[in-house]
Every structure is written in C-alpha cells, then in structure tokens.
Amino acid sequence: MDTRLEKIVQVLQEKTGATFEEFRDEVHVFVDAEKIVDVLTFLRYEHDFALLSAMTAVDYWPKEDPRFHVIYQLTSLTQNLSLQLRVPVNGSQPKVPTATGVFDVANWREREIMDMFGIEFEGHPDPRRILMPQDWDGHPLRKDYPLGYEEPQFTFNFEEIDLRKPYVKE
C-alpha cells in the first residue's frame, strides 16, 4: 500500500473504527452507514479527494448479511490516489444518508442506486427513479429480480430451478 494512503487509512481506523481490505493494490475501507457523510467530508476537504469517480452497490442476497454494499470510489487528483469506501447495508430496510451535500455527482448516482437496488438515501433532494420508468415495480439489479428468461428445467434439476422462479416467492 502507498505510504500516503496508509496514513489516511490509519486515521480513518482511529476515527471510526473502520476495517480495511487490500486486493491488487486497491484499498477498500469498510465504513458504517451513519458515519459515511463525515468520512466523505473528511476525505474531500482534509485529504483532497475531490472526485467521486464512481458510486455503485452490490447485492449479496441470499448468502451474506448485511445484504448490500454501497461503494464509493474516491480519487484524489493532486496526490494521484484512489480509495474505495464500502458501506454494508441491511436488507430489510436499506437506508444510507445522502452524500449530495459533499459531492454533487452523488445526486444522480444515488438515484441510480435507488432505482436499481431499492436502497433509500435519506435526505436526497430528488428521489425519483432515473433509468427505469417512474411506475416500475421492483429493482432490477437485485439478485432476486429475474433476468427475464426462463431457465430450462430437466428431471435432475427441476426442483432446484423451480425454487428460483419468481412465482414461487409470491
């Protein structure tokens, strides 16, 4: 890990008790949902991470709990560093405070996550769907949302596939 990044991660650990992972020189810091706005503000203004490069989410249903991870990919132009923040979010009532106060780009990115994953961003100024039609049911990128075609069933896997069919859950 880059020494400058190491220092930042250390500060984050002391301040918020965050844990981190490293894979192929990328650092992922796990932050609690309540602290995310403070952490983003801290990184944006104290360490010059001026660009929120990407923001997305991942659904780990049904294997893991908490179900979602909301991901913030931050870039510092002046130091040429990248840092990824991951916020685990509960599946039953997924809620994260909005980051629109820190980064304007979070407005559309959060609308996209809201639309695709059904994660609510508290305090969002414009909570409408962005890609799907406004009257759409469901959140397409969730893992329990069917892709739109039926898997062929054979005698050896009939029941296994039957369990995954959307009508079973209704």
Add this chain to the structure above:
Amino acid sequence: MSEYQLQEIPVGPYKHLVSERAISGETMILNMGPQHPSTHGVLRLVLELDGEVIVNCIPEIGYLHTGVEKNMEAKTYLKAEVMTDRLDYMNNMGNNLAYVMAVEKLVGLDVPERAQSLRVILTELQRIASHLVWLGTTALDLAAMSVFLYCFREREIILDIFELVSGQRMMVTYFRPGGVWRDVPVEFESAVRNFIKIFPKRIDEYEALLTKNPLWLDRTVGIGKLDAATALQHGVTGPTLRASGVNWDLRKARPYAGYDQYDFNVPIETKGDTYARYLVRVQELRESLKIVEQALNKLPIGPVRSENRKFVPPPRSELGTSMEALIHHFKLWTEGFPAPKASIYSAVESPRGELGVYLEGDGGPKPYRVHWRTPSFDNLSVLPKIVKGHLVADLVAILASIDIVLGDIDR
C-alpha cells in the same frame, strides 16, 4: 380550432426542481426530446423557459436503458465482452479495452507487448473517430453543414481499418482478455500510414473552417461556462474537464497499456466555455495521431495473445494435433474461466472521460457484479447548472459541447 394544440407539460412531478414562477404559470415548461435531432440520441430535456431564456433544465434519461449490467451477470467473462461494444457506440474499442483490462486485473493475466501496442493504436484511432463524429455533429447543430460531411469522410477511413482487423466496422470485440482476437493483416500498416499521411492536412481544413470563423465564435465563446470546482463536484472528466483548466488524463496520470512509452501532450484550456471544449478536442486529434504514429513505428513482433491457456483459447492450428489444446478450447467456450472472489475497479481514458469498470467475481465463471462508470452520465449531470440563463439555441451548443452518447449514459 385544431385538436392538435401546443401543450405545456404538467408541472406536478417536477415541482421541487422548478422555480415558483413555473407553479404560478408565469414561466413555461417545455419538453425537448426524446426524439430531437440536436439531443444526440434519445435524451429528453424538460425546460423551464422565461421567454427564450432557460430558467431550469431537467434532463430525463433512461430511454436507451438496456440492462447491460444485469445481462453481463448471466454471461461468462468471455461472452459478456460482446455487450461492451454496445454501450458507448462511438468508442467500441475503448469499451473493449476497459473491460478486458478489468478482467485481466481481476484474474491476474499477462498481455504481450505487441497486443499492448495494437490496443494503443486502435483505441487512439477510435478516439479520433469519436472526436470526428463529435466535431461533425456539433458543427451541424450550429448550422455548419460542410464540416459534418468532411468529418464523416475521414471517420470512414478509420472504420475501414477496424473492418480490416476485426471484420466489423463498429461492434468490433477485437480486444480479448490476454491480448487481441488475432494478429492484424499485412495491409494494416499501410492503411494506418496512409491515414497518418493525409489526416494532419484535414485537421487544418476543419480548423480553417471553424477556429476563426466569426459565426462559430459568436455561437461558442463565453457560452456554457463551467469552472473547475463545479466540474469536479459533478464528477466531470475528460476533455470537458480539461477545458476548465484541470490537468487530469488517466493516460498520463496512471499509464496503462504502455502509454508511458509515448510522447504526447495533454491539451488544456482554462476558459471552460464551449469554445474551449472545441479547442481541446481539436488539439487531441493531433495528439492522438502522434501516439498512433509512435506506436506504429515501434510495433514489436511477437505473439498477440497470452500463452496462459487457462484463460486464453489456443490457436486454431493446434486444435487438430494437441489434445490439451482441444480440452482447453472446449472448457473455455462452454464453461469459461473462473475468477477469484474479489472485486477491482479499473479505469481508462475514453474520448469522453474516465470510463471505469467495477468488476466483482465470486469464484465462478460469470461476473457477480459489473458496474460501468460511464463518463457521459456524470458529464450530463452538470448540464442543468451551466445552461441557466442561456437561450434555447445555446442549450443546443452546450449540450453538443459536452459530447454525450446516450448508450453510454443509459447502459
């Protein structure tokens, strides 16, 4: 009285986004698009107008949403690549590059030198082609018809080169994890050299038509000013950011595919208006051509695909004689290769900005989650801020100058 009357659209869903004067009916809410010729695709803009002056602008996107991210989750790493061409249809090679680099980073795959150089040549040609389409359509929006025809003439040469190497003009899928699909044919070098020879003169021609043209200056100078702080707040990248005076280009800042071996400049302008964005892109045409020429001059001889048979299919010639080759071929095209249970983020500089791929594997042969961080999406989100107070006709110029591609926005 005709039953087809000009209708204002209801203010209801946009109540929190328009001014109070719209609710009292003093200003007009007008719909532009989604099938408007100057929106560069199916983009809908809801405009609040005071006479001809824009008070508020609300972009409505999603008309070209195809669920690429969801679809890729259901395909193997090799098969999912075909969808990447269809995202940003002006930057097919660049999308391929972003995706294969993400896969290579996730599984830890090597790429031979020759393949790296070919990737650089073709993505830079793609950048030129993309900027040519941008220049042509922008000029067309501002009523300069001839530039459009000249730009498309040169773009045709590049598409012919793509057809030469991949068999396809646009949906190329030429880069593959671990290298490229197959080596370029012998005619490739002369075709690119021919382009390098004629193109500088053609850029001079475009510049002669536009750069000092008083009509062009009237329509672009001082229009749609974007300052660096607002641009960064909105995640704007690429030429649009560099026209606002921020020196940020991933090819220089985080060199990939061997970009550090080439000598090129990153054009910067400081004004941040439509004219500055035009100047940056025109200079980028010249810089890209420089990179193409350097890469072609030292194109190494050697393999174009990694020898790692667990990820890269063996050459066709081995299938008849080698049992292992046959097994590898069969396994790769039926089951695919597994990737570790981990996630990576990898980004390249597309003609529009930072094209990032978030790729997560789960140990199986299919990606668990693919997210495309597309530059047009973030670049468009700044539009409402920079069009305020301009005329509707200037909106057309500003929208064109940030160079959006709807396939890139809606994914």
